[in-house]
Amino acid sequence: MGRITLDKVRKAFGDVEVIPPLDLTIEDGEFVVFVGPSGCGKSTLLRLIAGLEDVSGGEIRIDGQDATMVPPAKRGLAMVFQSYALYPHMSVRKNIAFPLRMAGLDRAEQERRVKAAAEVLNLTDYLDRRPGQLSGGQRQRVAIGRAIVREPAAFLFDEPLSNLDAALRVGMRLEISELHKRLKTTMIYVTHDQVEAMTMADKIVVLRAGNIEQVGSPLELYRAPRNTFVAGFIGSPKMNLITGPVAAQHDATTIGIRPEHIRVTEGAGDWQGTVGVSEHLGSDTFFHVTCAGIAEPLTVRVGGEVDLRYGDTVHLTPDPEHLHRFDAQGLRIA
Amino acid sequence: MATQSSRSAARIMMAPAVFLLLVWMLVPLCMTLWFSLRDYRPLRGGDLGFVGLENFARFVSSSSFWPAVFTTVLIVGGVLLVSIVFGVLLAMLLDQPMWGQGVVRILVIAPFFVMPTVSALVWKNMFMDPTNGVFAHIWRAFGADPVVWLTDVPILSLILIISWQWLPFATLILLTAFQSLDSEQLEAAEMDGANPLARFFFIALPHLSRAITIVILIQTIFLLAVFAEIFVTTGGAFGTRTLTYLIYQRVLESQNVGLGSAGGVYAIILANIVALFLMRIVGKNLDR
Amino acid sequence: MARAVTTQRKALNTAIAWTVGFLIFFPILWTILTSFKTEAEAIANPPVILFFDWTLENYGVVQERSNYMRFLWNSIIIAGGSTLLGILIAVPAAWSMAFVPSRRTKDILLWMLSTKMLPAVGVLYPIYLLCIQLGVLDNRIALVVILMLINLPIIVWMLYTYFKEIPGEILEAARMDGAGLKEELLYVLTPMAIPGIASTILLNFILAWNEAFWTLNLTSVDAAPLTAFIASYSSPEGLFFAKLSAASTMAIAPILILGWFSQKQLVRGLTFGAVK
Numbered sequence: 001m002g003r004i005t006l007d008k009v010r011k012a013f014g015d016v017e018v019i020p021p022l023d024l025t026i027e028d029g030e031f032v033v034f035v036g037p038s039g040c041g042k043s044t045l046l047r048l049i050a051g052l053e054d055v056s057g058g059e060i061r062i063d064g065q066d067a068t069m070v071p072p073a074k075r076g077l078a079m080v081f082q083s084y085a086l087y088p089h090m091s092v093r094k095n096i097a098f099p100l101r102m103a104g105l106d107r108a109e110q111e112r113r114v115k116a117a118a119e120v121l122n123l124t125d126y127l128d129r130r131p132g133q134l135s136g137g138q139r140q141r142v143a144i145g146r147a148i149v150r151e152p153a154a155f156l157f158d159e160p161l162s163n164l165d166a167a168l169r170v171g172m173r174l175e176i177s178e179l180h181k182r183l184k185t186t187m188i189y190v191t192h193d194q195v196e197a198m199t200m201a202d203k204i205v206v207l208r209a210g211n212i213e214q215v216g217s218p219l220e221l222y223r224a225p226r227n228t229f230v231a232g233f234i235g236s237p238k239m240n241l242i243t244g245p246v247a248a249q250h251d252a253t254t255i256g257i258r259p260e261h262i263r264v265t266e267g268a269g270d271w272q273g274t275v276g277v278s279e280h281l282g283s284d285t286f287f288h289v290t291c292a293g294i295a296e297p298l299t300v301r302v303g304g305e306v307d308l309r310y311g312d313t314v315h316l317t318p319d320p321e322h323l324h325r326f327d328a329q330g331l332r333i334a
Numbered sequence: 335m336a337t338q339s340s341r342s343a344a345r346i347m348m349a350p351a352v353f354l355l356l357v358w359m360l361v362p363l364c365m366t367l368w369f370s371l372r373d374y375r376p377l378r379g380g381d382l383g384f385v386g387l388e389n390f391a392r393f394v395s396s397s398s399f400w401p402a403v404f405t406t407v408l409i410v411g412g413v414l415l416v417s418i419v420f421g422v423l424l425a426m427l428l429d430q431p432m433w434g435q436g437v438v439r440i441l442v443i444a445p446f447f448v449m450p451t452v453s454a455l456v457w458k459n460m461f462m463d464p465t466n467g468v469f470a471h472i473w474r475a476f477g478a479d480p481v482v483w484l485t486d487v488p489i490l491s492l493i494l495i496i497s498w499q500w501l502p503f504a505t506l507i508l509l510t511a512f513q514s515l516d517s518e519q520l521e522a523a524e525m526d527g528a529n530p531l532a533r534f535f536f537i538a539l540p541h542l543s544r545a546i547t548i549v550i551l552i553q554t555i556f557l558l559a560v561f562a563e564i565f566v567t568t569g570g571a572f573g574t575r576t577l578t579y580l581i582y583q584r585v586l587e588s589q590n591v592g593l594g595s596a597g598g599v600y601a602i603i604l605a606n607i608v609a610l611f612l613m614r615i616v617g618k619n620l621d622r
Numbered sequence: 623m624a625r626a627v628t629t630q631r632k633a634l635n636t637a638i639a640w641t642v643g644f645l646i647f648f649p650i651l652w653t654i655l656t657s658f659k660t661e662a663e664a665i666a667n668p669p670v671i672l673f674f675d676w677t678l679e680n681y682g683v684v685q686e687r688s689n690y691m692r693f694l695w696n697s698i699i700i701a702g703g704s705t706l707l708g709i710l711i712a713v714p715a716a717w718s719m720a721f722v723p724s725r726r727t728k729d730i731l732l733w734m735l736s737t738k739m740l741p742a743v744g745v746l747y748p749i750y751l752l753c754i755q756l757g758v759l760d761n762r763i764a765l766v767v768i769l770m771l772i773n774l775p776i777i778v779w780m781l782y783t784y785f786k787e788i789p790g791e792i793l794e795a796a797r798m799d800g801a802g803l804k805e806e807l808l809y810v811l812t813p814m815a816i817p818g819i820a821s822t823i824l825l826n827f828i829l830a831w832n833e834a835f836w837t838l839n840l841t842s843v844d845a846a847p848l849t850a851f852i853a854s855y856s857s858p859e860g861l862f863f864a865k866l867s868a869a870s871t872m873a874i875a876p877i878l879i880l881g882w883f884s885q886k887q888l889v890r891g892l893t894f895g896a897v898k
Binding site for chain 2: 631638642652735866
């Protein structure tokens with residue numbers, strides 16, 4: 001079981017409040033991703049849950065039990081660190097067995113569980129190596145192995161993929177998702193990469209300056225961002241945010257339209273513009289189009305190969321169903 | 335990672351070291367200050383009472399003061415010059431590709447591990463002795479009259495001995511600094527058309543400047559305190575009396591504790607001025 | 623990155639470097655060689671370099687006449703004792719400064735460094751007087767304590783820089799894995815810190831072994847270590863080159879060997895981490 005409740009949890013370092021009082025419930029078995037730009041407090045929040053930092057106020061409950069003052073080891077949580085934090089002087093086997101040894105399990109049981117974890121993570125051939133002799137991806141798996149042998153109530157991941165190269169990152173992303181499907185244990189995952197958040201999460205928590213901006217499933221955030229910050233943060237390429245007279249036409253201070261929700265025509269359309277740089281990805285093409293009356297060039301996504309060149313004149317028409325409107329405070333207008 | 339309990343544990347664990355060093359610093363310092371204000375001669379009547387700043391004035395106006403300052407400056411300056419110039423050259427040499435680099439490094443570093451009394455005695459007797467020393471042999475081989483090193487050129491001799499001890503230290507630190515020089519920087523300079531000399535002056539030397547400063551500061555502090563080398567070779571004769579040695583003589587040889595303590599206070603102030611610069615560099619480094 | 627270096631260039635470098643290295647090392651080599659000569663050969667003109675009758679006689683004479691073993695024993699006790707005592711006091715201090723830093727940590731470190739800069743001669747008489755008053759002049763324990771105190775800042779600093787390199791996340795991982803303070807120290811920190819502690823011990827042993835201000839001024843007979851033993855050769859025995867060499871070789875040989883192991887740590891220890 002792993003239901004984690006944060007009740008008015010706040011954290012201050014000296015006079016600086018990094019996390020104002022915050023409420024959040026993480027259901028058992030959920031894969032929750034904390035996402036936000038660097039310095040938004042997401043790692044601090046994770047460390048508060050882990051017990052590596054003292055809360056300055058509020059209560060943390062794990063499965064209904066008050067865990068606010070419980071030391072990290074007694075919370076029944078396991079953590080995978082950004083640097084993996086493997087013990088360099090121990091073999092892979094001993095690294096994975098360490099939490100079991102600390103828990104005082106007998107040798108045979110330790111060995112059994114390490115073997116099982118190694119099999120799941122394809123580490124069987126590496127059990128006698130030192131962390132220094134492993135590749136980045138293998139180290140990552142050892143760190144995960146050390147976490148799963150404990151059969152924790154929840155897993156905490158602190159930007160676990162940021163030290164891996166791009167190709168490996170995609171692979172590990174799938175492995176972690178796969179692991180979650182199999183174990184059905186609560187996982188809390190911190191990242192600054194919205195792609196990781198979108199692809200892995202059941203529930204995304206978007207944070208900015210210690211505040212929760214929005215909580216919801218990936219598609220909820222994609223479809224109905226609550227404010228301009230979430231609108232700009234979730235989705236790739238970024239949503240076009242337009243202010244000024246064009247927005248006023250739609251009775252809003254800011255309007256947002258995603259690149260994939262703009263139709264490109266050579267004749268007749270809402271906005272006339274000039275094609276700038278284009279990025280051909282094969283399956284998609286992104287055009288940067290400068291339009292009259294709109295300050296920033298708009299990003300437009302067109303499927304497949306389209307023959308438009310630098311300097312061509314085009315017309316753009318936003319799909320009214322997917323037009324997001326925001327008021328002067330940046331909040332969504334329903 | 336700091337939680338409340340770990341913070342208080344940390345304070346307790348730090349206490350013994352802090353306390354001991356505090357006592358070690360404050361007690362003798364206060365005593366020196368106290369003695370420096372009194373006419374205190376243990377062998378001639380003991381403590382003859384409070385004399386204000388007289389000791390400070392007498393220490394500076396005594397006929398041995400300025401020569402001692404001069405000697406100190408010559409020795410410290412000479413050794414610094416030798417160890418920096420040759421240190422840079424040696425570090426550059428050792429940084430080149432060669433066979434047996436490790437062995438050469440060991441040969442060059444060795445003098446640093448020789449205890450000061452040994453190096454002073456070996457140089458004094460086996461090298462600088464005017465009849466049987468190695469130098470005397472070499473001079474004679476060229477038909478020249480052997481030099482009576484420690485009497486005729488005492489300061490030069492001391493600079494030679496002390497430089498031999500400290501050159502390895504400078505070399506090792508400068509070599510470490512050299513090796514941390516990003517080779518891409520040198521390649522970029524080469525692409526920009528800098529010849530080897532220009533690369534040395536515009537890229538390598540500025541990169542070394544911090545290490546050189548540190549060598550200068552640390553060596554100055556140790557060199558100001560040089561004692562055994564003089565004690566064993568000349569015993570302060572032939573104009574080799576440095577400030578440190580002068581104070582030592584006042585305190586222990588002529589047992590004029592008041593006067594010597596005033597000198598000690600000067601020495602402490604002098605060392606602290608140098609230390610201040612050193613600490614500023616070290617402190618900046620801590621922030622990174 | 624690296625370009626091919628011509629063999630001639632490399633040979634030239636090698637020749638110059640070996641020559642310079644040999645010249646710098648020569649006084650030590652000459653001392654070692656002379657220690658195996660007879661007194662007559664030692665002052666022969668021209669000097670004999672390798673082809674003499676190798677003898678161990680000088681070592682025997684030095685032993686007999688000066689009770690070399692007692693000085694050696696004193697050196698070992700003073701250098702070893704002060705180093706170990708220093709480590710005992712410094713490990714907890716460095717540990718807490720590295721892993722539980724506070725706003726004052728930097729100031730404390732710099733202040734410790736400043737005590738190392740205090741010129742010995744400035745506090746010579748107070749220490750001398752205190753030793754007399756406490757009846758510990760020419761006493762090994764007093765020297766152990768004093769040398770421990772003068773090297774304590776270096777020990778704390780070296781350990782601090784080593785501990786600082788152990789990522790805090792590893793200790794946090796141990797905590798998450800259920801390790802208490804004891805297990806954390808025993809199974810995680812100590813094994814990772816041992817190389818650093820060993821090099822700190824090594825360098826400080828060397829520094830204490832070679833210390834020649836307090837050992838010369840605060841000892842006479844009972845507690846005198848090798849530094850004082852050699853200083854006693856100043857005259858007239860110093861003119862007996864072979865015996866002087868034998869005595870010197872015995873005093874520096876153990877430390878030369880230890881020193882070669884600690885070249886790298888030397889930089890870190892003596893620059894307080896300012897040069898890496």
